[in-house]
Amino acid sequence: MTGFDIAVLLIVGLGAVTGFLRGFVHEILALVAWIAAVFAIRLLHTPLAAWLTPHIGTSSGAAVLAFGLLLIVPYGVMKMIAKWAGQKSRSSVLGPIDRVLGFGFGGVKGVIIVVLGFSVLVLGYDTVWGVGGRPTWITQARTYPFIDAASKSLVEMIGERRRAAAAAAAAPTSTASADSDGE
Numbered sequence: 001m002t003g004f005d006i007a008v009l010l011i012v013g014l015g016a017v018t019g020f021l022r023g024f025v026h027e028i029l030a031l032v033a034w035i036a037a038v039f040a041i042r043l044l045h046t047p048l049a050a051w052l053t054p055h056i057g058t059s060s061g062a063a064v065l066a067f068g069l070l071l072i073v074p075y076g077v078m079k080m081i082a083k084w085a086g087q088k089s090r091s092s093v094l095g096p097i098d099r100v101l102g103f104g105f106g107g108v109k110g111v112i113i114v115v116l117g118f119s120v121l122v123l124g125y126d127t128v129w130g131v132g133g134r135p136t137w138i139t140q141a142r143t144y145p146f147i148d149a150a151s152k153s154l155v156e157m158i159g160e161r162r163r164a165a166a167a168a169a170a171a172p173t174s175t176a177s178a179d180s181d182g183e
Contacts, residue, residue: 004141011117012110019106023098026086027105033078040074041067111150119151 019027045066052062089098125134138144 002137002141004138005143008114008141008143008147011114012107015110015113016103016107019109020099020103022102022106023086023090023095024101024105025089025098026082027102027109029078029082029085033075033082036078037071037075040070044070115147115150115154118147119154122148122151 022030045063048070049059049063049066052066053059056062056065086098089095092098121138122134141147
C-alpha cells in the first residue's frame with residue numbers, strides 16, 4: 001500500500017463518514033444548494049450586474065458583487081433548508097436508513113473527488129513528463145488501476161461532449177419558417 005492508496009482511502013472514508021453524520025437528505029440537499037447557486041449565477045448574473053453597475057460605479061465591481069451575491073444567497077438559503085430537513089430526517093423513524101444512505105452517498109462523493117483530483121494531477125504530470133513520468137508511488141498503488149480507468153473515462157466523456165457541442169454549434173440552422181406562404 002502506497003501513500004496514494006492511503007490518501008484515496010482517507011478521502012473516500014472521510015466522505016463516507018461525513019455522509020453518515022449528515023445523512024442522505026442533508027447530503028442531497030447540500031448538492032442541490034450548489035446546483036441552485038450555479039443556476040442562479042448562470043441565469044441572473046448579467047441582469048444583476050447591469051442593475052448594480054450604476055450603484056457600484058464600475059462594471060467589474062458590479063460583476064464581482066453580483067457573482068458573490070448569486071453564489072452566497074441561494075447557497076446559504078438551501079444549506080439552511082438542508083440542515084433543517086437533515087435534522088428532521090435523522091431524528092425520525094427513518095433516521096438509521098438516512099444515515100446508511102448518507103454513508104454510501106458520501107463514499108461515492110469521495111470517489112468522485114478523488115477521480116477529479118487525480119485527473120488534474122495526471123494532467124500536470126503528463127504535460128510535463130509524459131505518461132512514463134508518473135511517480136511509482138502512484139503507479140504501484142492498489143487503487144491506481146481503478147482511479148486511472150475512471151479518470152480516462154471521464155476525460156473521454158468530456159471530449160465526446162465537447163466534440164458534439166462543437167459539431168452542433170457548427171451545424172447550419174434552418175431559419176426558414178415552415179408556415180411561410182412565399183412572400
